[in-house]
Amino acid sequence: MANLPQTLTVPPPRTYTRTDFAALRAFVQRIEPAAIARRYYDADDPDQAPHAATSEAMARYLGAMRDELVRLALLNGSSVLAEHLKTSIRRHGSARLTAVTLRMVEQAAQLAAATPSPAHGVGLWFRPLVAQRLTAEGISTLQELIDWCNRHGGSWWRSVPRIGPLRARTIVAWLRRHEATLGARVDADVDERELAPVAAGQGEGQGGGQGTVVVIGGPPEAPRLAPFERLAVPAELSGGNDTHRGTNRAGAFAFIRAPHDLAAIHAYLHRYRDRLATCRAYTRELERFVLWAVIVRGVAVSSATVEDCEAYKDFLARPAPAFSGPKRPRAGGRWRPFTGALSAGSQAYAVRVLRAAFAWLVDVRYLAGNPWAAVTDPVTVTREVAVQVERALPAQLWATVRRALETHCRAADVGHAADQERDDVRQWRIARAAILLMGDSGLRRAEAAAARREDLRLSPFSTGRAPVWALTVIGKRRRQRTVPVSAATVRALRVHWADRGRDFDAAGAGGPLVAPLVIPGTRAAQDRHGGGEASYTADALARLVRAAVRDLAATLARQGYLSPDDTVRLTGASAHAFRHTFGTGAVARDMPVDVVQQVLGHASLQTTSIYVRAGQQRMLEAAARYYAGDDDSDVTVNPA
Incomplete structure (x- = not known):
């Protein structure tokens, strides 16, 4: 029988992402595999990078990748490169690469470069810290990232903590380079710069303000x-x-x-x-x-x-x-x-x-x-309760939140924490100070953002057992009032001030009680601060608190410390919810209603009385007594 021609099928080369190539460069420079795994891969997501689970697995993966690229370079590279690689293999058993020869190998092994796909996770193409920040906002794939950019426009990065405009432009530029393989495009105005302000006296007229008219x-x-x-x-x-x-x-x-x-x-x-x-x-x-x-x-x-x-x-x-x-x-x-x-x-x-x-x-x-x-006003319904006190956290949930905040703020105090971890803990300390200012003193978010150290003093009415500080703030309608500040809040403020490199107890200490550690490099932030002291706007402080609360809710729910109802309640809590938490908690601990009114800065005692709910409680109790006396179980109805 005649011999039949046989066809040899060569498997396609394995493909590697940009992160893999960056990791290989570090491997070639003799960096420890464990350090490479920490720097370039997300250890908390083993599905994305199972080869980064251990140091040995990382070394095997990168060694195999190096050998695969060398094989492709021998097939597709220049004769000079091939001869150099063969000599290195004969001498050392495997190719020893330098930064220069690795770059040549990468260029010759283009078949091994993976093409981005819309379904690829962001962790395959971006460094772990960037990928973690994206996934924390629900952006887990490249398609979701493109959709997010198109939905939010040029300021898409503002909704992703600690991305920043420079890194955002780099990400968008990378997405644009791979539009053909991704099959999706980023809208033209996504990386559009914000309208630039003009000098005073320019652009005025009918517009009447500064900026591009x-x-x-x-x-x-x-x-x-x-x-x-x-x-x-x-x-x-x-x-x-x-x-x-x-x-x-x-x-x-x-x-x-x-x-x-x-x-x-x-x-x-x-x-x-x-x-x-x-x-x-x-x-x-x-x-x-x-x-x-x-x-x-x-x-x-x-x-x-x-x-x-x-x-x-x-x-x-x-x-x-x-x-x-x-x-x-x-x-x-x-x-x-x-x-x-x-x-x-x-x-x-x-x-x-x-x-x-x-x-x-x-x-x-x-x-x-x-x-x-x-013109008459639109028809409205007068609400039974004008203030949404149902947003207040129950006492047990509020205590759980406080304990969780303490845990997060101590996370990097022991041992040699990485710089990123220390930065995260400092952010948690800012959130803790702001939350306690609102939850223990009943401040509005704007009042907490504007509160200053020179307006805070130890009350002469304090006792040694429970020291109370007094803070003077300017509230709604420019009304000045003094509120109590707990010892726990002052301790949190002292730690936050230490993070800022300032002494909270120094003579003549002044400045915002709560302030960002770094002024962002954006033009708007630099213009607003004008080279002066850093401070939060009410909206910025509210966003910080809201992000911290959502993170707390997810962590506590994952650890089994929250019921489903408490998880929903905490996830939806805004910064203002902590002001309501103070109001309900103060009344529950028998603080006089007129005192609560003074602390909260309500113009009317009727507004404060909603925390008591006495009228509604009396109505429901009376109804309960009425229904208890209306037992018709023994009544026989004559159908005639």
Whole structure:
């Protein structure tokens, strides 16, 4: 029988990721395999890198990878490289590579370079610390990373702790290089820089603020939007003093120098320059109305009629999709004035703000009349309890949270912890100090962010057994009050100050009680701090606390310390929940309600009484007695 030709099938070469190549370079430089595993692979995710489980497995994997690349280089490389490798193998039993020869081997062994796939985990392509930060936000695959970037736009990295703009641009650039193999692309504006601020005196006019001025307009289904501090209005809709004068402009001498509607609105908002929270809230409502009036209605603000105001009231209940979107930085191109339909209470608030603003414009004789005076507020439901005290943590859960915080803050105190671990512990210490300020003193998040060391002193009424400190803060409506600060909070603050390299007990010590350890390198952060002392905004401190609480909830649930209900409650807890926790806990420990009112800074005792719930409790107890006496088990009903 004739011999049949045989076909030899050569298995395809094994493919390796960028992380594998980086690890091999370290291996060639004689770095210990155990150190390579820690640096380049995630030991907590054995499914992604089982070869990094032990030092021996790491060494075997990298040795096999080196031999595989050398085999491919012998087949595909230059004759000079092949001869060099063969000589090294004959002399040492295996190829001894240097950094230069390894680079040549990698270039000749391109078949072994894996191509990224949308289903690949981020841990296959990014270093462990970066991969851990991404997976902590639910970004586990490359496809999920692309979707996240496209959903959040140029500021996508702000939602991922400790990524930063430089690393974010590197990640996006890598995704763009591999668009063809990934089969998915990153939107063009994802790595778009934020709008650059301009020097004082530039960009002023109808926009009235600093920044790149955008003339709003376009069709309602695809509008050109901008926040109030950056927007300009087309001349024909400006309500100016020339031929475009608004039909509702007053004919008498005006008390403000406002050549057009935006300038008049700026004059109104300027009244609240020392009440930042109020100014932000009023700005939001007025900018929404300006954008709607110009783009959707096509009228100047000073030409709005009652019919226009009624139409805008309906718009608040159902904002157009082009005007809505997730919360984004105001300097970014994806900012939208609405995040969705407003609740009935928010609609009523918007109407009241606009009515008050227009009334002031009438008072200063800029407008002839107030069209909002003829518009009724949207129908709302008066809530039984105005403050959502159900957000408060139960006493047992609050105690569990405090113990868990102490554990996290001590995690790197013993032994030789890595720099990254020490940084994480310092962040936990910031979160602990902030949470205790709110949970033990009932501070609002803005009050905790603004609290200063020079306003904190040991109370003369303290006892040796339970020292109490007194902190003076400025609360809502610029009201000053003094709140107690527990010894546990002061201990947490001392440790946090030590992390900042400052002595909490030094004579004349001053500065924010809670502050970031490092000012981010972003332009916005550098401009805000202006080279001065670092400090948190209320929103930034709330984000820090929220992230810490979510991490605590996941850790405690995984360890079996939380019930499912407590896990849900803690996961959804905001920074303000700890203020409510203080209120309910203080009342439960028989602190007088008027004292609780003073600590919390409530204007009315009725607001504080919600923590007591005496009226609701009496109602339910009376109903229970009524139902107990209404036992109809022995009653026979005659169907006739």
